[in-house]
């Protein structure tokens with residue numbers, strides 16, 4: 001069937017980039033005398049007006065502590081907070097909202113799983129598999145707990161394109177493997193990992209799987225039940241939500257038997273000086289007053305993504321990625337780091353003779369924000385024999401014109417430095 005015969009209602013909605021950009025006030029400013037181009041989305045995305053308004057509205061109309069209050073504001077705040085839990089449940093298709101735990105971000109979430117599940121389950125000689133692509137936040141928490149318990153970390157290598165070498169993963173799996181923790185989309189290279197295949201193989205070997213979804217949650221469609229992952233951890237601030245928000249999804253049967261991560265208010269049923277009994281999930285893992293306002297705001301970020309449609313977002317970002325690869329490949333001396341078969345909207349590169357830090361500074365002088373350095377993936381940089389890259393990462397509000405500006409600016413920088 002050609003596109004003209006597709007019934008109108010099944011055609012993807014037009015992606016109205018001007019309307020989308022109009023919803024992000026921060027984009028409409030000059031930086032160093034030039035219109036801002038924001039290409040640091042893998043670090044954190046900008047926030048649409050609905051999210052900003054939700055924060056103000058929360059503080060102006062319902063600010064109160066949640067769950068235990070008997071007054072009207074406490075009820076309102078609790079309802080708004082719990083509405084985000086249900087919204088996140090739907091967003092990743094978890095079976096129950098009790099499987100959604102709020103955290104500060106992905107780092108906090110992986111630490112929760114490593115401390116709680118790891119302390120209760122890992123023993124001397126057990127193995128935890130991670131990959132060369134991991135962010136430090138999916139390396140260090142496992143190192144800490146493995147060292148404490150005498151467990152061993154094994155690492156799936158990557159090939160020169162930045163693809164995981166799955167045959168090596170197959171070899172690493174053994175009856176000693178207790179857990180596999182892998183990133184779904186690499187923040188440094190953009191590689192999209194075959195997590196479903198990894199999960200199936202790990203389960204066949206009797207191991208649990210944690211998926212680091214920090215970079216995938218806003219760029220791919222997530223269905224934790226279809227993936228069958230045991231834990232899925234991500235950050236609200238990388239998907240148009242406020243900073244200081246993150247989520248751990250965990251299967252109910254695992255969460256119920258895991259010990260608490262932190263002790264304090266909210267996570268208890270009853271406390272005496274002799275003994276404390278713990279609350280039900282998810283509250284058992286949410287000690288103290290949570291980041292109420294920002295979590296309330298996160299629901300509006302999910303609504304924003306849903307209003308655009310994930311399939312439209314994916315198509316737009318794939319278009320930008322292809323366009324950027326084409327445009328940047330003509331820059332003399334530029335080498336892409338990360339040319340995986342399956343990639344999300346991240347372009348990492350080095351330019352011969354120019355330090356990535358200098359590239360970042362010179363682009364900033366032209367109003368273009370990119371990230372430079374090791375991207376919290378030092379072992380991955382070492383694998384490629386470099387200490388860092390320049391990285392442009394794309395989002396719904398980016399345009400091909402902005403990529404043209406990046407390419408022209410890089411041309412100018414190369415010319416000036418040669």
Ligand SMILES: Cc1ncc(COP(=O)(O)O)c(C=O)c1O
Nearest residue numbers: 105106107135137187214215235
């Ligand atoms: C793949 C990946 N994992 C984990 C993190 C840590 O996320 P956060 O800083 O929100 O805790 C990041 C942040 O860049 C990331 O890209």
